[in-house]
Amino acid sequence: MKAMKVAVIGTGYVGITTGVTLAYIGHQVTCVDVDLKKLALLRSGKAHIYEPGLEELMHLSRERLKFTDAYAEAVPDADVIFVAVGTPSAPDGSPDLRYVQAAAEGIGQHLNSKFTVIVNKSTVPIGSGNWVESLVQSAYEAKNGKKAKGNFAVASNPEFLREGSAIYDSLYPDRIVVGAEREEALETLYNLYRPLIEQSFPEPAFQPRPNAMKAVPLISADLASAELIKYAANAFLSVKISFINEIAALAERVGADVTQIARGIGLDSRIGPRFLQAGIGWGGSCFGKDTAALVSTAKEYGLSMPIVQAAREVNYRQRERIVEKLQRELKILKGRTIGLLGLAFKPNTDDLRDSPALDIAQRLIKQGVKVRVHDPIALEQAREQNPDLAVEYCQNVMDLAEDADAVVLVTDWAVYRDLDWEGMARLMKKPLVVDGRNFLDKRRLEKAGFQHVGVGTGTNP
Numbered sequence: 001m002k003a004m005k006v007a008v009i010g011t012g013y014v015g016i017t018t019g020v021t022l023a024y025i026g027h028q029v030t031c032v033d034v035d036l037k038k039l040a041l042l043r044s045g046k047a048h049i050y051e052p053g054l055e056e057l058m059h060l061s062r063e064r065l066k067f068t069d070a071y072a073e074a075v076p077d078a079d080v081i082f083v084a085v086g087t088p089s090a091p092d093g094s095p096d097l098r099y100v101q102a103a104a105e106g107i108g109q110h111l112n113s114k115f116t117v118i119v120n121k122s123t124v125p126i127g128s129g130n131w132v133e134s135l136v137q138s139a140y141e142a143k144n145g146k147k148a149k150g151n152f153a154v155a156s157n158p159e160f161l162r163e164g165s166a167i168y169d170s171l172y173p174d175r176i177v178v179g180a181e182r183e184e185a186l187e188t189l190y191n192l193y194r195p196l197i198e199q200s201f202p203e204p205a206f207q208p209r210p211n212a213m214k215a216v217p218l219i220s221a222d223l224a225s226a227e228l229i230k231y232a233a234n235a236f237l238s239v240k241i242s243f244i245n246e247i248a249a250l251a252e253r254v255g256a257d258v259t260q261i262a263r264g265i266g267l268d269s270r271i272g273p274r275f276l277q278a279g280i281g282w283g284g285s286c287f288g289k290d291t292a293a294l295v296s297t298a299k300e301y302g303l304s305m306p307i308v309q310a311a312r313e314v315n316y317r318q319r320e321r322i323v324e325k326l327q328r329e330l331k332i333l334k335g336r337t338i339g340l341l342g343l344a345f346k347p348n349t350d351d352l353r354d355s356p357a358l359d360i361a362q363r364l365i366k367q368g369v370k371v372r373v374h375d376p377i378a379l380e381q382a383r384e385q386n387p388d389l390a391v392e393y394c395q396n397v398m399d400l401a402e403d404a405d406a407v408v409l410v411t412d413w414a415v416y417r418d419l420d421w422e423g424m425a426r427l428m429k430k431p432l433v434v435d436g437r438n439f440l441d442k443r444r445l446e447k448a449g450f451q452h453v454g455v456g457t458g459t460n461p
């Protein structure tokens with residue numbers, strides 16, 4: 001394999017994972033960020049996010065990895081430049097592309113005459129490839145006083161990693177999608193990803209290759225299709241989760257058990273068992289913003305997306321349903337003390353974006369509840385990021401349980417399954433647990449003295 005020079009703009013969850021993975025498979029990678037604090041940590045060999053395996057892989061790739069805040073150090077030499085900056089939601093649901101714009105302009109100012117592929121790895125709406133191309137072109141022209149002629153091409157390479165298993169997903173992806181109009185760009189990306197496609201890199205000891213792993217399919221598409229693949233994938237998964245949550249609501253009414261229903265339908269190979277866990281619903285930085293962006297893009301083209309829109313409504317309703325369950329059990333919420341187990345939007349990450357727990361905490365506070373929160377990893381971040389949130393941050397689950405009227409399992413961190421539930425039941429005013437992920441062992445909890453209320457498990461409408 002010919003090692004390439006790669007620049008990655010943005011070292012967030014996606015950028016750092018991309019940079020480290022590409023360095024691990026043999027490329028020379030320079031990561032660029034505007035956040036000097038992140039860069040200082042990364043230079044010292046430490047990850048600025050909680051992501052299993054990231055620091056280990058960084059360590060194994062350290063000779064091929066550089067970190068800088070200067071585009072001039074990364075862009076001119078690069079064969080491939082990834083844009084991996086954030087694309088958060090604007091208030092109207094459309095993606096806020098100001099970071100992508102700044103990155104494209106920074107790239108345009110520092111490109112030289114050798115052929116470079118600029119890759120949108122950020123999730124960006126349809127048409128962004130052409131837009132980025134024009135931004136790079138204008139910035140290049142402003143700097144050099146002439147047009148950049150054929151020395152760059154823009155491609156799309158959407159990212160499908162899951163936070164919490166980002167390293168695994170990057171080394172062993174289900175597929176790689178690349179989109180471009182110019183054949184040379186697709187060829188360059190094929191060569192870049194060849195060790196991943198052929199799985200020819202040495203497997204790291206801490207992240208072994210799955211037994212059934214075969215060559216990774218590479219989907220080469222046009223730009224617009226590649227851009228839409230990412231939104232379609234996230235929307236489909238969101239719909240699947242909301243679908244089972246809708247069934248869960250009916251299951252509760254008729255006294256059925258949604259976990260049995262999910263198993264019954266999930267074993268049908270046309271449906272598949274994943275993303276059929278009823279519960280509080282999705283959170284995080286992607287599903288909410290990407291479904292909103294898809295609906296917003298469709299609207300621009302005169303289309304509505306009723307299925308995706310409904311999935312969003314069902315999802316955000318799930319959070320209110322948890323409050324309703326508590327109200328049903330406790331009758332009066334005002335003055336109660338309720339503990340939330342888990343703040344990160346899912347286990348094995350410290351990401352708090354669109355965190356269902358923080359949303360539920362706010363809803364409960366509005367009802368006059370005294371809210372306590374715990375998370376094995378994200379507690380301090382939550383405190384820092386939410387200085388005005390009037391909750392009690394508990395380092396210890398027992399402090400959260402003491403004299404509490406109920407606890408809610410919000411994030412299915414593995415450690416919560418084996419808590420000292422007997423001890424907690426003794427400490428609580430009322431040993432009530434609302435299991436927002438149907439994650440806990442109901443029988444064990446009942447033996448420990450708890451009343452266990454799940455989602456869609458029939459016993460508790």
Ligand code: NAD
Nearest residue numbers: 010011012013014033034035085086087099102122123159
């Ligand atoms: P993030 O917010 O964690 O990281 C973005 C990084 O870009 C930050 O470190 C920020 O400082 C940096 N940045 C901002 N402006 C910059 C600039 N002008 N130059 C250099 N750096 C700059 O975001 P993320 O979660 O990594 O997501 C990045 C993109 O990938 C988004 O479009 C997202 O939708 C997409 N994506 C995310 C995930 C995920 O699980 N997080 C998965 C797939 C796709």
